[in-house]
Amino acid sequence: MSQGHDHDGMDPGSMSDGGMHMSPSDMMMHTSFYWGKDAIILFSGWPNGSLGMYILAFFCVFLLAAAIEIFSVSPTAKTGTDNPRAGALIQTCVYAVRVCFAYMVMLAVMSFNLGIFIAAVAGHTVGFFLVKVRALAIASQIETAPKV
Numbered sequence: 820m821s822q823g824h825d826h827d828g829m830d831p832g833s834m835s836d837g838g839m840h841m842s843p844s845d846m847m848m849h850t851s852f853y854w855g856k857d858a859i860i861l862f863s864g865w866p867n868g869s870l871g872m873y874i875l876a877f878f879c880v881f882l883l884a885a886a887i888e889i890f891s892v893s894p895t896a897k898t899g900t901d902n903p904r905a906g907a908l909i910q911t912c913v914y915a916v917r918v919c920f921a922y923m924v925m926l927a928v929m930s931f932n933l934g935i936f937i938a939a940v941a942g943h944t945v946g947f948f949l950v951k952v953r954a955l956a957i958a959s960q961i962e963t964a965p966k967v
Contacts (some may be wrong), residue, residue, distance in 0.1 A: 824849050824927075829957035835929060836944060838855045849930070849931040849943070850894075850931065852932075852933045852936065853930050853932065853933065854920075854932075854933045854934065855871050855932070856868060856873035856933075856934075858873065858876075858930050858932040858935065859930060859937055860876045860880070860932065861876075861926055861930075862926050866953070871936070876927075876935065877934055877935065877938045880924060880927045880935050880938040880939050880941065880942065881938040881939070881941055881945075882941065883920045883923055883924050883927075883943040884938070884941075884942025884943045884946060885942040885945050885949070886917075886920055886937045886946065887917055887920050887924065887942075887943065887946060888942075888943055888946025888947045888949070888950055889919050889946050889947075889949065889950060890913055890914075890916060890917040890920070891917060892948070892950050892954075893910060893913045893914075893917075924939050924942075927939065932935070942954060
């Protein structure tokens with residue numbers, strides 16, 4: 820048996836573009852961070868090189884990332900409720916939505932667009948901040964509540 824690599828008649832010229840035949844209308848898939856509005860984020864053809872659609876994609880990723888942090892602190896089911904299965908089902912649904920959002924943000928960041936990466940990090944940061952502000956506000960209300 821030969822240890823060589825036989826490409827079964829593959830045209831060497833087809834390898835000049837990495838084996839991908841791209842028309843001028845196709846966008847290049849990046850494998851390192853880059854800056855620019857010419858990106859493919861989550862769906863083929865979106866934002867399609869349009870600055871307005873790129874800004875929309877930026878804000879969508881930002882909001883998804885913030886929602887992940889907000890959904891990460893869903894209230895726990897209380898014991899002794901009438902229907903513990905309903906509480907568990909609601910928590911499971913919130914968890915499923917959070918995981919879906921997390922995978923969508925991950926896939927958006929895998930576009931390697933630096934603006935989208937910044938939107939994801941900023942969204943997670945703002946979401947974390949909002950969660951902590953709310954938690955501290957609740958804790959201070961409990962501490963300042965009059966003891967009966």
